[in-house]
Amino acid sequence: MEKQILEINLISAQGLKTPSANLRRMQTYAVTWINPATKLRTSVDSVGVENPTWNDKFLFRVSNEFISGDTSAVAVEIYAVGCIKDFLIGTVRFLLSTCLKRTKPGERSIGTPSFTALQIRRPSGRFQGVLNIAAAVYHSSDYAILDKLSAVSFRELMKKKESEAHRLRRLSRGGSRRSQPSSGGESCDLSDGADSSTSSSSTASTALKEWNSVRETAGKMKGAKSDGSGLLCGLVTPRKIPFCPPDQNLEFWAKAFEEND
Structure with missing residues (x-):
């Protein structure tokens, strides 16, 4: 009918x-x-x-x-x-x-x-x-x-x-977040898979070890006598800073005052 x-x-x-x-x-x-x-x-x-x-x-x-x-x-x-x-x-x-x-x-x-x-x-x-x-x-x-x-x-x-239109927009936004172009022009997968989580945790642990090593080295250097070495970008690079003439004069007069005392 x-x-x-x-x-x-x-x-x-x-x-x-x-x-x-x-x-x-x-x-x-x-x-x-x-x-x-x-x-x-x-x-x-x-x-x-x-x-x-x-x-x-x-x-x-x-x-x-x-x-x-x-x-x-x-x-x-x-x-x-x-x-x-x-x-x-x-x-x-x-x-x-x-x-x-x-x-x-x-x-x-x-x-x-x-x-x-x-x-x-x-x-x-x-x-x-x-x-x-x-x-x-x-x-x-x-x-x-x-x-x-x-x-x-x-x-x-x-x-x-x-x-329904709101649900479709939400799904489309979720899909765009999961597939975004990387710096090389290729799409990268941002999903929370097991492989990606393992890789990220391994990278994080390696970075943590390196940071702890830098902190320990910095602590040792802080307790030791300062010799003008510096810490640059997380890498310990010993570097002797020579005294300029005015600094040498100051060092000379400081020793003279100590002897007089």
Whole structure:
């Protein structure tokens, strides 16, 4: 049986009545479904109070018979958020035949949204408030992701696409770190393999031994009488620094003072 995609957009509502006097500030959301087993919910409006705006879209995979049927309907319920439980504000039964235009017998207009306003029925049975709603029909090939789903929120669909794109970007960045060009122009493997860890540990131990040797040599030199030798770039290089004439004069007078003492 050929399928179509029905898009329902719950835009906003006006003139809602607060269901309980205990609610200090009314925050509302709406729930919609075609099959009661699969219900979809809008985000919560915390600003509009009696006149909320959601503008949430929902996609349903339905048959051609459902789209063209005169009694085919979408159910909507509007709730107010409560501390212990949520309060039902009202319900709407949206007949597709009152909104979607026919192009020819048995078919509806494809890709053209239709807007309408429907009265909201309160739990008492009285009508109060208006729900602004839009509907459109698309070919199932336009939404291949719904091949295995019967209904999905467009907002959740975008979140899944963003998370998938973020995961692919993270994987691509990880791959670029593992393969980076070396100074010779060849790619070097930065993976944490056993060979690389063994090689790195061997190099580290060799460097540590050399450094300890330099430190021991430097310590010995520090304890011995200074003869002008120096330490350069980690290598012990004995180097006799000759006295310049002014230094020789100073040495001569220093010995003379010691003899007089």
